[in-house]
Amino acid sequence: MVNIKINGVEHAIEAEADMPLLWAIRDLVGLTGTKFGCGMAQCGACTVYVDGSPTRSCQTFIGDIDGAEVTTIEGLKGKVAETVQSVWAELDVPQCGYCQSGQIMSATDLLASNPKPTDTDIDAAMSGNLCRCATYHRIRAGIHEAAKRLEA
Amino acid sequence: MIPKLMQSMALPARVEASRRQFLLGALAAGTGIAVGYRLLSASPALAGEAQAGNDSHAFSPYLTIGGDGKVTILSSQFEMGQGSYNGIATLVAEELDADWSTIDVKGAAGNIPAYGNIAFGGTMQGTGGSTSMSTSWERYRKAGAAARAMLIAAAAAEWKVDAAEITVENGVLSHPSGKSGGFGAYAAKATTMPVPADVKLKEPSAWKFIGNAELKRFDSARKANGTEQYTIDVKLPGMLTAVMIHPPLFGAKAKSFDASAARAIKGVVDVVETPRGIAVVGEHMWAAIKGREAVTVEWDESGAEKRGTAELMSTYRDLAGKTPAAFARKDGDAEAAFAAAAKVIEATFEFPYLAHAALEPLNAVARRNEDGTIEIWGGHQLPDVYQKLASEIAGVPVENVRLNVMKTGGSFGRRAVFDGDVVVEAVHVAKALGFRAPVKVQWTREEDTRAGRYRPAYVHRLKAGIDADGKLVAWSDHIVGQSIVAKTAWDGMVQNGVDPTSVEGANNLPYAIQNQTVGLTTTDVRVPVLWWRSVGSTHTAFAAEAFLDEVAQAAGRDPLEFRLSMLEPQSRHATVLKLAAEKAEWQKPLPEGRFRGVAVAESFGSVVAQIAEVSTDGNGIKVERVVAAVDCGLAINPDQVRAQVEGGIGFGLSAILGEEITLTDGKVDQGNFDMYTPLRIDAMPKVEVHIVASSNPPSGIGEPGVPPIGPAVANAAFKALGKRIRVMPFAKSLNA
Numbered sequence: 001m002v003n004i005k006i007n008g009v010e011h012a013i014e015a016e017a018d019m020p021l022l023w024a025i026r027d028l029v030g031l032t033g034t035k036f037g038c039g040m041a042q043c044g045a046c047t048v049y050v051d052g053s054p055t056r057s058c059q060t061f062i063g064d065i066d067g068a069e070v071t072t073i074e075g076l077k078g079k080v081a082e083t084v085q086s087v088w089a090e091l092d093v094p095q096c097g098y099c100q101s102g103q104i105m106s107a108t109d110l111l112a113s114n115p116k117p118t119d120t121d122i123d124a125a126m127s128g129n130l131c132r133c134a135t136y137h138r139i140r141a142g143i144h145e146a147a148k149r150l151e152a
Numbered sequence: 153m154i155p156k157l158m159q160s161m162a163l164p165a166r167v168e169a170s171r172r173q174f175l176l177g178a179l180a181a182g183t184g185i186a187v188g189y190r191l192l193s194a195s196p197a198l199a200g201e202a203q204a205g206n207d208s209h210a211f212s213p214y215l216t217i218g219g220d221g222k223v224t225i226l227s228s229q230f231e232m233g234q235g236s237y238n239g240i241a242t243l244v245a246e247e248l249d250a251d252w253s254t255i256d257v258k259g260a261a262g263n264i265p266a267y268g269n270i271a272f273g274g275t276m277q278g279t280g281g282s283t284s285m286s287t288s289w290e291r292y293r294k295a296g297a298a299a300r301a302m303l304i305a306a307a308a309a310e311w312k313v314d315a316a317e318i319t320v321e322n323g324v325l326s327h328p329s330g331k332s333g334g335f336g337a338y339a340a341k342a343t344t345m346p347v348p349a350d351v352k353l354k355e356p357s358a359w360k361f362i363g364n365a366e367l368k369r370f371d372s373a374r375k376a377n378g379t380e381q382y383t384i385d386v387k388l389p390g391m392l393t394a395v396m397i398h399p400p401l402f403g404a405k406a407k408s409f410d411a412s413a414a415r416a417i418k419g420v421v422d423v424v425e426t427p428r429g430i431a432v433v434g435e436h437m438w439a440a441i442k443g444r445e446a447v448t449v450e451w452d453e454s455g456a457e458k459r460g461t462a463e464l465m466s467t468y469r470d471l472a473g474k475t476p477a478a479f480a481r482k483d484g485d486a487e488a489a490f491a492a493a494a495k496v497i498e499a500t501f502e503f504p505y506l507a508h509a510a511l512e513p514l515n516a517v518a519r520r521n522e523d524g525t526i527e528i529w530g531g532h533q534l535p536d537v538y539q540k541l542a543s544e545i546a547g548v549p550v551e552n553v554r555l556n557v558m559k560t561g562g563s564f565g566r567r568a569v570f571d572g573d574v575v576v577e578a579v580h581v582a583k584a585l586g587f588r589a590p591v592k593v594q595w596t597r598e599e600d601t602r603a604g605r606y607r608p609a610y611v612h613r614l615k616a617g618i619d620a621d622g623k624l625v626a627w628s629d630h631i632v633g634q635s636i637v638a639k640t641a642w643d644g645m646v647q648n649g650v651d652p653t654s655v656e657g658a659n660n661l662p663y664a665i666q667n668q669t670v671g672l673t674t675t676d677v678r679v680p681v682l683w684w685r686s687v688g689s690t691h692t693a694f695a696a697e698a699f700l701d702e703v704a705q706a707a708g709r710d711p712l713e714f715r716l717s718m719l720e721p722q723s724r725h726a727t728v729l730k731l732a733a734e735k736a737e738w739q740k741p742l743p744e745g746r747f748r749g750v751a752v753a754e755s756f757g758s759v760v761a762q763i764a765e766v767s768t769d770g771n772g773i774k775v776e777r778v779v780a781a782v783d784c785g786l787a788i789n790p791d792q793v794r795a796q797v798e799g800g801i802g803f804g805l806s807a808i809l810g811e812e813i814t815l816t817d818g819k820v821d822q823g824n825f826d827m828y829t830p831l832r833i834d835a836m837p838k839v840e841v842h843i844v845a846s847s848n849p850p851s852g853i854g855e856p857g858v859p860p861i862g863p864a865v866a867n868a869a870f871k872a873l874g875k876r877i878r879v880m881p882f883a884k885s886l887n888a
């Protein structure tokens with residue numbers, strides 16, 4: 001059994017230690033905002049925060065994070081996150097939307113540490129998040145717009 | 153069940169126009185099936201659903217309105233990210249004068265007269281060929297207008313006033329007497345009102361939603377907060393999850409398998425055989441994945457495809473140098489014109505297999521309900537086909553198969569399959585389990601990449617003749633590759649040996665070339681293939697537009713001027729080329745180290761020109777900026793037109809820069825995104841999209857942004873590096 005706090009709620013997870021956090025979140029805890037795209041840390045659709053750091057949950061084994069605090073898209077809060085999310089909706093960034101939970105987790109983390117990212121900073125921080133619909137153009141625009149609003 | 157001719161997904165523009173007329177004519181004369189909107193009363197199933205939805209009232213198969221005023225549109229078109237739900241919502245909201253914030257859209261299926269795709273002849277439901285807006289254009293506006301008229305009639309009866317005096321705005325009905333109320337208050341009564349026999353649609357000058365560039369997608373917020381529900385998110389009581397073990401070679405079959413070790417793994421519930429492979433069933437995905445690793449299978453590979461890419465491509469190259477097996481176009485006398493030409497140039501282009509690689513790997517959920525009906529959740533891009541296949545497997549009448557159309561994380565054509573692949577698997581697995589539990593079949597990324605259905609590999613052999621004045625006088629294009637539709641239920645589309653999806657974009661070049669031939673040699677390979685966003689034009693537009701650049705160079709002419717010289721000045725092609733050139737400042741020299749290329753292509757009734765600007769470090773190129781000009785008829789959602797072209801550019805660029813499926817001895821080499829490498833943000837150019845104002849009916853936009861980007865970038869890359877890009881992906885040409 002592994003104890004993980006997810007979005008502020010303690011969960012005692014009955015599963016083998018080698019279960020990826022992704023499947024614990026989706027199939028055991030029942031939160032579906034975190035997505036499965038590749039299962040090998042290649043696409044970023046499964047990005048969550050583990051103790052505050054963006055992490056690919058498909059390659060994080062629950063046995064390794066006993067006692068950790070996990071934040072998923074459902075638990076994402078705060079001024080930066082809310083700004084990113086409202087800008088995302090206003091600029092109609094998503095197409096299919098499947099990658100967007102991961103994009104928002106990564107974008108929020110970027111803005112939290114770098115309030116005025118350049119295009120190069122954005123490309124570096126976001127290149128682990130695949131978007132097969134190629135919404136990249138609007139992701140960049142969204143991050144710049146959120147930065148502008150947060151500065152004001 | 154469905155006449156073969158009508159089962160087209162992506163007919164080439166010309167064939168489509170004539171065939172459509174034929175089909176519509178035939179339908180109108182023969183069967184009496186009306187095309188377009190039918191003022192049907194709601195189907196019993198729908199009415200049931202409306203009741204179950206508590207105080208929700210069905211106006212037609214197209215929409216319900218709740219007592220709370222919420223408008224739920226039932227979409228015939230499947231949503232994979234391309235925004236068809238939003239487009240349809242725009243059409244309904246416009247004529248209904250709805251409050252945009254109360255709109256939601258749900259996928260619908262199981263009512264062909266109501267949901268049949270008009271572009272496919274109206275006799276089957278389906279999403280493809282970028283037809284969602286053209287099939288919905290009249291139908292959903294009329295549905296909105298009819299519901300509005302019924303709401304007005306209900307309010308008029310209640311208020312005892314003349315219906316003509318009632319106005320509707322933003323979801324509210326009002327009368328000059330001061331009486332007013334929201335849709336919700338009159339929804340129940342309105343559905344008892346007579347359905348109007350005909351409705352008058354608004355004049356374009358009165359439109360508030362259609363063409364409004366400020367209108368936001370109704371579904372973006374839920375995609376930004378993780379609450380949007382996809383097929384992978386379906387959860388049912390007692391549901392099990394299965395992963396598949398597909399044959400390692402196309403055409404191989406399981407001989408025997410040993411699942412004893414898998415069964416010992418905690419959480420593994422069962423391992424069952426289906427006609428499509430072995431399914432490992434678990435309490436959850438992780439158990440199924442672990443179980444999968446522990447199963448050993450012995451395969452019968454006797455009937456399997458064992459050739460590798462190198463062998464296939466060399467065969468294709470040889471064939472391309474021979475006389476084509478069939479011709480899709482023959483104008484003038486190309487042979488004589490080549491013989492008389494002052495200069496003749498030739499080139500061969502090669503295109504690999506491509507995976508769709510939608511970010512949500514394929515999946516579907518099946519359950520047998522207590523009443524014996526079968527219910528399936530999935531990305532039902534061709535619902536009627538899946539319903540029929542499921543009924544055969546489960547042994548229940550077609551009407552006892554109920555489809556829940558889910559949104560999916562992309563598709564790009566992948567979920568429109570003749571054999572229903574993952575949907576069929578879900579039913580097979582549920583059946584093999586004796587229907588004791590609902591089951592979700594969820595492919596892993598590796599299965600999604602390796603289990604097939606690819607854009608076919610092609611070789612094009614092109615030849616052009618130029619006269620002494622630098623005029624293009626002869627052109628031939630010989631295409632070699634697999635047919636998408638041959639030997640499938642869509643086989644009837646093949647006419648005189650020509651699969652239109654192999655040649656679309658090649659046999660309808662807009663340029664005035666007197667002597668030209670387009671030949672096709674269809675190959676027989678057991679690799680399963682499928683339409684992939686923009687279908688034939690993924691390769692035909694590249695070959696034609698990149699080769700045209702070579703011809704312009706050989707003739708010593710500017711590539712833009714050369715194209716325009718062969719087009720009618722007022723044509724759609726010339727218009728988008730000129731608009732893109734103006735916005736990209738084609739005439740103005742670029743800064744040092746920057747280079748431009750241009751291309752134009754028509755697909756799915758729309759014409760798109762793109763000018764790509766690249767930089768180089770001397771070895772490779774980086775695409776810095778793309779300026780696109782689009783004529784897609786009337787733009788229902790201008791900002792979504794832009795979004796589709798931006799995304800289409802990224803998708804097309806992704807393919808030419810870094811995607812290929814290769815086979816070694818018949819086995820697919822790529823599995824995950826470490827080997828199959830779609831575009832990432834750092835390779836995405838800045839994109840500008842300009843829309844030509846048009847009052848023509850809406851044509852396609854989900855796909856037409858894709859074809860021009862490859863040749864535009866290849867033509868710019870030639871300027872930058874002095875090398876012609878003829879073998880995809882790019883690195884193969886640059887390193888050659």
Ligand code: FES
Nearest residue numbers: 037038039044058
């Ligand atoms: S699912 Fe974890 S990175 Fe792709």
Ligand code: FES
Nearest residue numbers: 096097131132133
């Ligand atoms: S929006 Fe579809 S994968 Fe990103």
